[in-house]
Amino acid sequence: MRDFSQDHRWLSINTATVRRQRGAEQPLADIIEACARHGITAISPWRDQVAAAGLPAVSKLVRGHGLQLSGYCRGGMFPAVDAAGRLAARDDNRRAVDEACELNAACLVLVVGGLPGALGGRAAHKDIALSRSQVHDGIAELLDYARASRMPLAIEPLHPMYAADRACINTMEQALDVCDALDPGLSGALGVAVDVYHVWWDPKLQAQIERAGTGPQGRRVSRLLAFHVCDWLTPTADLLNDRGMMGDGVIDIPRIRGWVEANGFAGYSEVEIFSTGNWWQRGTDEVLQTCIERHRSAV
Amino acid sequence: MRDFSQDHRWLSINTATVRRQRGAEQPLADIIEACARHGITAISPWRDQVAAAGLPAVSKLVRGHGLQLSGYCRGGMFPAVDAAGRLAARDDNRRAVDEACELNAACLVLVVGGLPGALGGRAAHKDIALSRSQVHDGIAELLDYARASRMPLAIEPLHPMYAADRACINTMEQALDVCDALDPGLSGALGVAVDVYHVWWDPKLQAQIERAGTGPQGRRVSRLLAFHVCDWLTPTADLLNDRGMMGDGVIDIPRIRGWVEANGFAGYSEVEIFSTGNWWQRGTDEVLQTCIERHRSAV
Numbered sequence: 001m002r003d004f005s006q007d008h009r010w011l012s013i014n015t016a017t018v019r020r021q022r023g024a025e026q027p028l029a030d031i032i033e034a035c036a037r038h039g040i041t042a043i044s045p046w047r048d049q050v051a052a053a054g055l056p057a058v059s060k061l062v063r064g065h066g067l068q069l070s071g072y073c074r075g076g077m078f079p080a081v082d083a084a085g086r087l088a089a090r091d092d093n094r095r096a097v098d099e100a101c102e103l104n105a106a107c108l109v110l111v112v113g114g115l116p117g118a119l120g121g122r123a124a125h126k127d128i129a130l131s132r133s134q135v136h137d138g139i140a141e142l143l144d145y146a147r148a149s150r151m152p153l154a155i156e157p158l159h160p161m162y163a164a165d166r167a168c169i170n171t172m173e174q175a176l177d178v179c180d181a182l183d184p185g186l187s188g189a190l191g192v193a194v195d196v197y198h199v200w201w202d203p204k205l206q207a208q209i210e211r212a213g214t215g216p217q218g219r220r221v222s223r224l225l226a227f228h229v230c231d232w233l234t235p236t237a238d239l240l241n242d243r244g245m246m247g248d249g250v251i252d253i254p255r256i257r258g259w260v261e262a263n264g265f266a267g268y269s270e271v272e273i274f275s276t277g278n279w280w281q282r283g284t285d286e287v288l289q290t291c292i293e294r295h296r297s298a299v
Numbered sequence: 300m301r302d303f304s305q306d307h308r309w310l311s312i313n314t315a316t317v318r319r320q321r322g323a324e325q326p327l328a329d330i331i332e333a334c335a336r337h338g339i340t341a342i343s344p345w346r347d348q349v350a351a352a353g354l355p356a357v358s359k360l361v362r363g364h365g366l367q368l369s370g371y372c373r374g375g376m377f378p379a380v381d382a383a384g385r386l387a388a389r390d391d392n393r394r395a396v397d398e399a400c401e402l403n404a405a406c407l408v409l410v411v412g413g414l415p416g417a418l419g420g421r422a423a424h425k426d427i428a429l430s431r432s433q434v435h436d437g438i439a440e441l442l443d444y445a446r447a448s449r450m451p452l453a454i455e456p457l458h459p460m461y462a463a464d465r466a467c468i469n470t471m472e473q474a475l476d477v478c479d480a481l482d483p484g485l486s487g488a489l490g491v492a493v494d495v496y497h498v499w500w501d502p503k504l505q506a507q508i509e510r511a512g513t514g515p516q517g518r519r520v521s522r523l524l525a526f527h528v529c530d531w532l533t534p535t536a537d538l539l540n541d542r543g544m545m546g547d548g549v550i551d552i553p554r555i556r557g558w559v560e561a562n563g564f565a566g567y568s569e570v571e572i573f574s575t576g577n578w579w580q581r582g583t584d585e586v587l588q589t590c591i592e593r594h595r596s597a598v
Contacts, residue, residue: 115549118533126551132502161460163500164533164549174502201462203431203473234417234463236538250414250463252425 001258004269004296011295012042012070014228014272015049018284026284028053032061038288042068042268047096050103059102069105070268071154071193071226072096076167077113078138079131081124085116086134093142097151106267107154107225108146109193110139111167118165131168139190140182147189154225155179156193159201161239172199172208179212179223191223194260195272197230197243200251206259213263222264229253229299230273241276245290247298257299269299300557303568303595310594311341311369313527313571314348317583325583327352331360337587341367341567343408346395358401368404369567370453370492370525371395375466376412377437378430380423384415385433392441396450405566406453406524407445408492409438410466417464430467438489439481446488453524454478455492458500460538471498471507478511478522490522493559494571496529496542499550505558512562521563528552528598529572540575544589546597556598568598 004010015031028049035043043062050058062069075096080086100108112135115123139153146153155175158167169175175192183190192212199205212223231249236242246253257269271291273279279287303309314330327348334342342361349357361368374395379385399407411434414422438452445452454474457466468474474491482489491511498504511522530548535541545552556568570590572578578586 115533118549121533123533123549126549128500128551159460160458160500161535161538164531168500170500170502201427201459201467201469203469232463234414234420234422236460239460239535239538250417250422250425252427 001261004299006296008040008292008295010268011040011292012044012068012268012270013040013288013291014044014073014270016046016073017271017273017279017291018287019046019049020280021284021287022281028058029061031284032058032065032067034284034288036065036067038285038292040288040292041066042070042270044069044071044073044109044270044272045103046073047099050099055099055102062103068268069103070270071107071109072100072103072105074109074111075142075153076110079113079116079134079168081116086138089138090141093138094145097142097146097149100151101149105151107152107191107193109226110153110155111158112139112155112169114162114164114166114168123164128163128168135168136178136181139178143182143190147187152188152225153190154193155190156195157198159198171202171204172212173204176208176211176223186221186223188221191225193226193228194224194256195228196251196253196256197228197232200232200256205256209259209263224260224263224265226270227257227260227265227267228270228272230271237277241274243273243275245273245279246271246294253299269295271295300560303598305595307339307591307594309567310339310591311343311367311567311569312339312587312590313343313372313569315345315372316570316572316578316590317586318345318348319579320583320586321580327357328360330583331357331364331366333583333587335364335366337584337591339587339591340365341369341569343368343370343372343569343571344402345372346398349398349402354398354401361402367567368399368402369569370406370408371399371402371404373408373410374441374452375409378412378415378433378467380415385437388437389440392437393444396441396445396448399450400448404450406451406490406492408453408455408525410455410457411438411468413461413463413465413467422463427462427467434467435477435480438477442481442489446486451487451524452489453492454490455494456497458497470501470503471511472503475507475510475522485520485522487520490524492525492527493523493555494527495550495552495555496527496531499531499555504555508558508562523559523562523564524566525569526556526559526564526566527569527571529570536576540573542572542574544572544578545570545593552598568594570594
């Protein structure tokens with residue numbers, strides 16, 4: 001397991017972590033400049049932030065600072081009520097792949113979607129098995145496109161509390177079943193994003209991380225494409241926007257990092273915190289400084 | 300699958316559903332009288348409500364109305380920071396078994412506990428595997444006592460969002476693994492409580508319900524001891540107290556009921572709704588009437 005205590009070489013900042021300071025949307029360019037100022041070498045931006053800043057401008061900034069992208073947030077949201085909706089999702093996901101390529105991201109993270117309409121409070125149906133089937137088909141189709149672009153797709157299993165509205169892939173086991181079905185050859189084109197917030201509770205987590213790192217006949221080909229950290233607070237005040245800073249909650253993050261690294265992951269540890277009540281109420285520099293400290297002491 | 304549309308013969312009310320109307324704690328005796336008035340034939344009371352009313356008085360009321368108990372809420376909370384804490388949990392759980400026997404409950408529901416202290420906001424440690432080990436040992440010990448009293452224990456897998464503070468058994472698979480380890484002979488003394496709110500999202504739900512209903516060599520001995528219903532709202536405003544009335548959310552309850560009944564469950568459908576913002580703001584009679592209607596139309 002790598003020693004993180006001496007520097008923050010392997011720290012990445014998901015730009016949502018500092019996007020809404022004191023209620024004001026922060027321009028992505030400012031976030032990138034702040035990261036560079038703190039000696040942070042990798043980020044993971046969101047598509048809407050990139051769109052607002054303009055892809056060419058972001059690309060230039062990223063290259064200018066020599067920043068890596070630990071991932072690109074995000075593709076997915078495959079299920080839809082009709083064929084037109086699924087086609088729109090397909091096209092939008094292809095654009096996401098193109099953008100990820102332009103930014104030289106390590107992978108495109110997939111938040112796969114749940115019941116169509118549920119995110120807006122009006123689920124079109126209750127058939128989660130149908131959504132899962134559409135997710136399977138959607139990833140299969142996108143994978144062809146992504147392979148041609150050499151952009152790896154990272155399925156992110158989301159916490160089961162998001163099964164209805166954000167992602168109906170909710171465990172590592174389920175995500176890896178999709179990987180095995182769609183990429184049996186372990187080409188590297190399809191894998192998973194392990195976010196400790198979503199999977200820490202899973203009694204099969206260690207076993208599934210080991211599975212992700214082990215190919216057929218014991219061949220070591222890791223499907224572990226991204227590693228996201230934050231913490232689970234007790235109590236948690238909000239289902240979406242009350243994530244904790246690493247070390248402030250109950251997740252044994254170093255233990256999980258040990259598992260992913262023992263199974264082939266050697267990339268960035270990406271901090272992704274949505275926090276209306278706490279971290280979004282502070283200045284960007286303070287948040288980034290805290291991320292650096294906790295990266296060294298609690299990850 | 301039984302036809303629920305014509306009557307509410309198989310409706311049970313978990314008494315938490317109408318315990319805090321308009322912020323005022325409702326006496327259990329009043330709740331029982333209200334259930335009887337609505338022709339409801341089964342309830343599942345909470346231990347603290349029984350303690351407040353007095354066990355002999357509750358027992359007399361229950362028998363007087365000919366009420367059944369679909370379960371007794373609840374034993375569990377096994378993990379503790381030291382031996383004294385575990386001993387206290389053991390003794391308290393034995394008392395819960397005794398009370399369940401006095402009330403002739405179908406089973407004692409176990410909410411097994413998580414990280415010690417987390418419910419109060421101060422987890423003593425982050426080792427969920429340790430808590431799971433203590434849960435295993437705690438159930439094993441209680442099972443001896445419960446067997447002697449002929450009181451079945453129903454492990455309730457809780458939604459993963461409660462893994463830290465309420466229950467570190469979070470899937471049917473995990474609960475059934477414990478059942479298999481501690482009661483390999485399928486004696487009927489140990490099983491599971493299936494609450495749709497906690498398990499609806501699980502991609503392995505149907506398979507695990509089938510497993511619960513199938514013994515070694517295909518012998519049909521169901522471990523399905525209780526079936527709880529409410530609904531998952533989108534959005535969900537609070538992790539604990541924003542459960543929906545059946546039919547108001549995204550859970551395909553009839554499908555899940557079909558699975559449990561196809562695998563041997565023939566007991567009550569128990570309504571358990573914690574709802575600060577909605578159902579606890581209404582009168583007891585209105586809530587019970589709605590439960591009856593939805594039991595007939597949405598379960």
